[in-house]
Amino acid sequence: MSEPQSAVVAGSKGFVDAMGAHLKMRFGAAPHVVRDAGEVLAACGDKGGLLVLEYAGSSWLEAVKGLRGLPGGGGVLSIVAAIAPAQSADAEPLRRAGVDEVVSWQGRVDPVVWAVDRVMGRSRGRQDSDPRPNPAPVRGDASETVSEPGKSPAAPAFRDPVPTPSGAPLSAANQAASEIAAVLWPGAVPSAASAEALLLSVVAGRAAGEAGQVAAAERVLAAVSALERTAFAGAEVPIDCAFLRSVVALRLRLDLALSSAPAAGCAVDQTVAEQLLADVDGILAQLKALAPSAPPGVMPALDPTRHAIVDGGVRVAGALSRLVQVGEAQPAALAANKGPTTRVLSNANAGETEGLGFLRKGPWIALALIFAAVAGYHGWRLATTPAPRPPATLAGAPANTYSVKQGATRLLKTLAGKTVDPVSLERFKDQEQLKGNVVRDLDSGTWAIEPDPTGGGSKP
Known part of the structure; x- marks a missing residue:
């Protein structure tokens, strides 16, 4: 079995409804629904598979500990926990308890679905890494080893060291990013042509690519319209078939870029990222x-694909702003990875060393003078430049917002550290609706203002 064949979704009705359709599409059957932490042990037990839960307090943490405390750690159970920002302090205890992925839950299913794909990809990779069949037990008819409490089971003599089980606590860094650490993000994202070829292979039933990329392609194809899928099937469509395929391919590339974005502060290939944008x-x-x-x-x-591309572009740009550009974090990284090198020790005598002292200090003195001049110039500019005006916003927009143009879409963003009055925001949405526009919520504190695709211009 290359991936879990059953899924359990646990949490509130809203969470279950949001995740149910995605898990059904992924597994081919509706997931088993659990509403209470006390039911999790009975629902999962030693059956293995996948548990996706909405964290709602310490009872869920205890449920995870109970699952991982079972002989064998709950079978080959993989666990994804969605946690609200207000409870983010419990993220690390959940990881230590054995949750494979902890993701933020703010009503958006994408981060949870991506986490599911990453967990399943790792599970499949662990099994694919050792294709040898398990030999029959050497003696006796016991087919599995049960560990004593507090002790790890001994590895069988005929096997290599067992890979880390899916229930072992994982680091907070994005695992998909670590798998492609040799290529700076988003350099591992396929080109437009490669993404299109991957989509064509999936539609044809001959998926060719890495497990994570194939899963992303399946996810994108399930979300696009019948018109877009027809373009990949080779049937006739009313507009340019090649253009349609390029649109869906870009949606896939953005999906892969976001699902592999590394932790804040990591290096990034600025050129590739800007080309993607x-x-x-x-x-x-x-x-x-x-x-x-x-x-x-x-x-x-x-329209759904257009919205997904706008949203993806905004989120890639946001991820880019949190990361380090190529060159800024490289010296330390290179120093850490360098192998042993030959060191040359000086044979100069004390007199020669004294003579070289000023030459060694000279560049630092010059650098200090340059810094002093630059500091003086900027101090003068600061004293003579009027206070900056706040960034421009849209007419009628709530206070503490500013406007950004992203392609054909206007974005309204919240100023850093500020909040937006909900009443003023609703008033602004009504105003834009009267103009024939629609205001869509993107990430927290960001809204997209676009022409209403229905052509409506007045509020009923």
Whole structure:
């Protein structure tokens, strides 16, 4: 079995409803639903598979400990926990208890679905790494070893050391990023042509690619319209088939980029990231140019993908702002990875060393003078420059916001450290609706203002 064949989803009705359809598509059957932490042990037990839970307090932490305390750690059970920001302090205890992935839950299913794919990909990778069949037991008819409490089971003599089980606590860093550490993010994201080829292979039933990429392609194809899937099946469509495939391929590339984004402060390939964002702008511009001449029904069918590309572009740009550009974090990384090198010791006598002292200090003195000059210049500029004005926002927008243009879409963002009055925000949404626009919630504190695809212009 290359991946878990059953799933349990636990939590509130909203969480269960949000995750149920995605898990059914992924496993081919509806997940078993658990509403209470006390039911988890009976639902999972030693059956293995996947548990996706919405964390709602210490009772769920105890349930995880109970599962991991079973002989064998609860079979080959993988656990993904979605936790609200207000309870983020419990994230580390959950990892120590044996949760494979802890992700933030703010009503968006994407981060949870990506975590599920990562966990399943690791589970499949561990089994694929040792393709040899398990030999029959040497003696007796016991087929498994049960460890005593507090002791680890001894590895059988005929096997290599057992890989880390899926229930072992994992580091907080994104595991997908560590697997491609040799390539700076997002350099491992496939090109447009490679992404399109991957999608074509999945549609044809001959998926060719890494497990995580194939899972992402399946997820994207399940989310796009029938029109877009038809473009990959080779059937006739009312607009350019190649353009449709390029749009869906970009959606897949953004999905892969976001699911492999490393932890804040890591190095990033700035050139590749900016090219990905340029591709977003290019596709959005082409979609805008297509709108006036598109046959009826085409643009509404493409709207979900267009929204996903806008959202993905914004989130990639946000991830890029948290990471270190190439070159900024490289010296330390290179020093840590260097092998042993030959060191040359000086044979200079004391007199020669004294003579070299000033030459060694000279560059530092010059550098200090340069810093002093620069500091003086900036001090003068600071004293003579008027206080900066707050960034521009949209007419009628709530206080503490500013406006950013992203392709054909206007974004409204909250100023750092500020909050937005909900009443003012609703008033702004009503105002934009009267103008024929729609205001969509993106990430927390960000909204997209776009033309209403239904053409509505007045509030009922």
